[in-house]
Amino acid sequence: MSASNPPPRPAGVVSLGDLPAPGRATLDEAPPCEVLVEPPFRVLVAEDNDALREVVLAVLERFVGVLELLEASHGGEAVRIIRGERVDVAVLDxxxxxxxxxxAFAELRAVNPAAPGILISAEADDAMRRDAAALTVHRVLAKPVARRDLLAALDSALRTAYQAALPAAA
Incomplete structure (x- = not known):
């Protein structure tokens, strides 16, 4: 087969070039694709408040086997992890x-354009939400975040990006 005619991809499989460019579309508008990343999905939790980070990690630890948790205590550490390790989903303060x-999310999208992000903020004003939408952040959650809202956002992110879901009972 010549270089000008690459082999056809199986139906439903997309390449990174098929994904929406930041600022043009949301992950919800990305074409459907097969799971290209197998569980466990690597989830980065970045929160500078130790107690809040531990709460988020404790909620997600129920899903060990489906999720592999990475943690960062500040944005610089989050960027270092993003540059050095595979991150499939980010939960970021x-x-x-x-x-x-x-x-940190912009850095993640530069490294892994398919990776969804969940932003958590005590100050989720309209300007920040516009900036998050421009970067195609999957969901913005207000602090204090309810356990069910965090899990629903993560489940939605996994379904949208990887056609996978959190187990119903864990």
Whole structure:
């Protein structure tokens, strides 16, 4: 087969080039695709408040086997992890030292354009929500975030990006 005619992809499989460019569309508008990443999905939890980070991690630890948890105590550490490890989904606090959640998410999308992000903020104003939408953040949640809202956002992110879901009972 010549280089000008690449082999056809199986139906339902997309390449990274098929995904929406930041600012043009949301992940909900991305074409459907097969799971290209197998569980466990690597979830980065970045929160500078130790107690809140531990609460989020405790909620997600129920899904060990489906999720592999990575943690960062500030935005700079989140960016370092994003640059050095595979991250499939990010749960990011908006206000963090060294790099805020939107900056960390922009770095993630540069490395992994398919990765969804969930932004958590005590100050989710219209400007921040517009900035998050421009970067195609999957969901913005207000602090204090309810357990069910966090799990629903993560489940939705996994379904949208990877056609996978959190188990119903864990």
């Amino acid at each position: 908006f206000q963090m030292p060294q790099s805020n959640g939107l900056e």
